[in-house]
Amino acid sequence: MKTYGVCIITILFVCVSANQWNYGHLGPDVWSEYYPLCAGKSQSPINILTACTLYRDIKPFEFISTHATKNYFTVKNNGHTIISIMSTAYEQLSVQLRGGGLNGTFDFVNFHLHWGENYKSGSEHQVNGIKYAGEIHFVYKNYLTSQMAVLALFMQSYVDHTKIISDNNDQTRDEWQRYFDMTRLLRSENDSVLLDLNVTSLMGENLQDFWRYEGSLTTPPCTEGIIWTIFTQPIIFIEEQLKLLRDNVFFEDYRGPQPLYNRIVYRNFLHETLSTIPDYNRCVSVMHQVLRFISFFFLVTYATHEHDWDYGENGPDVWHERYPNCAGQLQSPIDILTACTTYKNFTPFTFGAGYNEEHNFTIRNNGHTIVGTFNNETYLSTLRLRGGDIKGTFEFVNFHLHWGENHRSGSEHEVNGIKYPGEIHFVYANPSTNQTAVLGIFMQSIFLQNETEKSSVHLLDEESRREWKRFFDLAQTLTDEDNSTVVNLSLSLLMGDNLQDFWRYEGSFTTPPCTEGVIWTIFKEPIFFVESEFSSFRRKIYFEDYRRPQPLYTRDIYRNFFNETLSSIPDYQCCPKKDSINTSFSTEVEWNYGEYGPDVWNEFNGTCGEIYQSPINIKTACTVYQSFPPFQFSPNYNQTQDFLVTNNGHGISATQANASAYPMTHTGGGLDGTFQFTNFHIHWGENYNVGSEHQINSIKYAGEIHFVHMNYETNKYGIVGVLIDSNRSSQSSSSQLGRRIIKRQTSNTGGVTQVTTWESYASIVSQLNYTNASATIRF
Numbered sequence: 001m002k003t004y005g006v007c008i009i010t011i012l013f014v015c016v017s018a019n020q021w022n023y024g025h026l027g028p029d030v031w032s033e034y035y036p037l038c039a040g041k042s043q044s045p046i047n048i049l050t051a052c053t054l055y056r057d058i059k060p061f062e063f064i065s066t067h068a069t070k071n072y073f074t075v076k077n078n079g080h081t082i083i084s085i086m087s088t089a090y091e092q093l094s095v096q097l098r099g100g101g102l103n104g105t106f107d108f109v110n111f112h113l114h115w116g117e118n119y120k121s122g123s124e125h126q127v128n129g130i131k132y133a134g135e136i137h138f139v140y141k142n143y144l145t146s147q148m149a150v151l152a153l154f155m156q157s158y159v160d161h162t163k164i165i166s167d168n169n170d171q172t173r174d175e176w177q178r179y180f181d182m183t184r185l186l187r188s189e190n191d192s193v194l195l196d197l198n199v200t201s202l203m204g205e206n207l208q209d210f211w212r213y214e215g216s217l218t219t220p221p222c223t224e225g226i227i228w229t230i231f232t233q234p235i236i237f238i239e240e241q242l243k244l245l246r247d248n249v250f251f252e253d254y255r256g257p258q259p260l261y262n263r264i265v266y267r268n269f270l271h272e273t274l275s276t277i278p279d280y281n282r283c284v285s286v287m288h289q290v291l292r293f294i295s296f297f298f299l300v301t302y303a304t305h306e307h308d309w310d311y312g313e314n315g316p317d318v319w320h321e322r323y324p325n326c327a328g329q330l331q332s333p334i335d336i337l338t339a340c341t342t343y344k345n346f347t348p349f350t351f352g353a354g355y356n357e358e359h360n361f362t363i364r365n366n367g368h369t370i371v372g373t374f375n376n377e378t379y380l381s382t383l384r385l386r387g388g389d390i391k392g393t394f395e396f397v398n399f400h401l402h403w404g405e406n407h408r409s410g411s412e413h414e415v416n417g418i419k420y421p422g423e424i425h426f427v428y429a430n431p432s433t434n435q436t437a438v439l440g441i442f443m444q445s446i447f448l449q450n451e452t453e454k455s456s457v458h459l460l461d462e463e464s465r466r467e468w469k470r471f472f473d474l475a476q477t478l479t480d481e482d483n484s485t486v487v488n489l490s491l492s493l494l495m496g497d498n499l500q501d502f503w504r505y506e507g508s509f510t511t512p513p514c515t516e517g518v519i520w521t522i523f524k525e526p527i528f529f530v531e532s533e534f535s536s537f538r539r540k541i542y543f544e545d546y547r548r549p550q551p552l553y554t555r556d557i558y559r560n561f562f563n564e565t566l567s568s569i570p571d572y573q574c575c576p577k578k579d580s581i582n583t584s585f586s587t588e589v590e591w592n593y594g595e596y597g598p599d600v601w602n603e604f605n606g607t608c609g610e611i612y613q614s615p616i617n618i619k620t621a622c623t624v625y626q627s628f629p630p631f632q633f634s635p636n637y638n639q640t641q642d643f644l645v646t647n648n649g650h651g652i653s654a655t656q657a658n659a660s661a662y663p664m665t666h667t668g669g670g671l672d673g674t675f676q677f678t679n680f681h682i683h684w685g686e687n688y689n690v691g692s693e694h695q696i697n698s699i700k701y702a703g704e705i706h707f708v709h710m711n712y713e714t715n716k717y718g719i720v721g722v723l724i725d726s727n728r729s730s731q732s733s734s735s736q737l738g739r740r741i742i743k744r745q746t747s748n749t750g751g752v753t754q755v756t757t758w759e760s761y762a763s764i765v766s767q768l769n770y771t772n773a774s775a776t777i778r779f
Helices: 028-034 170-186 199-203 240-250 296-301 318-323 375-385 462-475 491-495 532-540 598-604 758-765
Strands: 004-010 062-063 070-077 081-086 097-098 106-115 134-142 147-158 192-198 212-214 224-231 234-236 349-350 357-365 370-374 386-387 397-405 422-430 435-448 454-463 484-490 502-508 518-522 527-530 631-633 640-645 651-658 665-668 675-684 703-711 718-724 744-747 752-755 774-778
Touching: 028 752, 106 147, 106 199, 106 240, 134 199, 147 240, 170 192, 170 240, 170 435, 170 491, 170 675, 224 752, 296 651, 318 744, 357 462, 375 397, 375 527, 397 491, 397 532, 422 454, 422 491, 435 532, 454 462, 462 484, 462 491, 462 532, 462 758, 527 532
Parallel strands: 147 224, 147 234, 435 518, 435 527, 752 774
Antiparallel strands: 004 435, 004 454, 062 097, 070 081, 070 192, 081 106, 097 106, 106 134, 134 147, 212 224, 349 386, 357 370, 357 484, 370 397, 397 422, 422 435, 502 518, 631 665, 640 651, 640 774, 651 675, 665 675, 675 703, 703 718, 744 752
């Protein structure tokens, strides 16, 4: 019987000065605890999804002539970055700019840099998920209005010098070389030098095309209302130049992208040509080959003897250069968008008898993490795993941890963009099939009453807590690579009791060689740890050993529980397109809404996997106003006509009986040309709460009517969709398609039934209960 103790959980509240934030244990994930604005809804930086940007005609910038003259700058290491401000020791003219859609004249304030651990990371903003080696911010302020504006330029690093032979930015690179050379004098906080620089030369020549949005400062206090201009063309550097900066001053001083929420990103150029986005519902389905066969011996020892990768200079952003699988399309970890998961009934897991017993484990610092391996081959069979819809019997391989710099970061997987302080991976392999399976459990930190002021109550699993405390007490002594010790542990206590609800997807190892074909099970409920115990371990064994989420591409994420209650997603278009099942279909296969339903239509009609598919969930907060002229409908729309109504095996479709004599056309509505009516049909569901294809803010309607039109000159379709709402106070039968409170009115004229209401229409078509059944109806 497990015992549970009632503990008081509190919210950590610490007063810190303006200089006590950093990019480590007081890093971006916890800034909001001390600077509430950092959790605002207009934060910077962002990931610029180029396909989602809108064109706006923005006037070019006007740089006042002083930009092109030499000015003296005080260049200083402020403990967070290298910042350059105009020196007050010299009488100098203001450096100002106008235009660019900004109101008034803006004065130069400073410029500073953000860079990272290698040439593939360091920029704060990203473009379609792509990072640059660094990012330069030129900060300006309108002192009449107090409005701030930042001009940002990406820093692109080329290892191969030949790639920049035709580049015209030699003058810019030379100016920056002078800057990089003097950084050797700025290795300590508050070090400073005086340097004469030309701002025009620093910015370069490619200042024509840019993106524009409203954001914030990217460091505390994260003040919002900042006008951001991100230039599309980076400044090209030779890698030796940026390496000189990294070697002289190493900060890794960049904040990750923040949710866009309902903001709009504009561009000042007409044609958007960068919209190949790897992981959004605009993506084309990509066929992939799954690498299933992995050496069992290699699996047991993976990530333990490789020293040409790490989480720093040779970190996740460059792993693919040595390990191509790391750029694959089945990579882990991922961000689990809970609203996009699909329910599936999984069989429960069955754990071997040895899970409830203590066994001898070796825990070891392998240079990347702390890994625990089982020492007794004789009893290995008692730690087998079955069920959970993974085929066959799986043997325990190891468990290991991933953690970060503070209590807000460290997990590899995220849930709706939320990180946990850590993540435990229990690795298994099926020796018969070489299939790998990983059980992932999140680690959540809590603060006890004597550590903070505010509190709430939570139940701690005391036995699991004590088991993990024994682990931490020993593990934190393994401060050097290859240090190891032996300890008796119970896997049952390490895993805890909350193993009922989980998510499932197909992925990869989260470390090189990033082998794909791994079955991932991520348990929904975390294990709770006391933060003081976790932080002690964190301070003594510091790895920051987590890879960030990878694109989902076309994969499905399943859940084994019915009700999805975590789906308040702040910033997605929403769900990536679901992948299809691994079954080959002939193009002759008839589609339906069952076995050959929407999730597999693209297997036998490739168009269904294209990027502009319908229906969609219309998020009203994300819509953009545009003035459209009204529709103009031809007079025949108001004429009573005969329609042939047919059950086509998928729904009920109505076409004009004499379209040539009574053509119905419309113009306007922002459409080009004249569109002629072809048919209308209705989509409905099993009850009054479901049936519409489109949704509005995730709300479904009882049904949806589609009036289909076609422009025969351009072969383009135009569909007018009307949602059907259901009034439940009606007493009419729920088996009827129509449920409105309208008196039934029908008449029969020469074998043609005339109807004047939707209810009477529904009454007639409900009799067409087999494929190809039809009737002629006049309305």
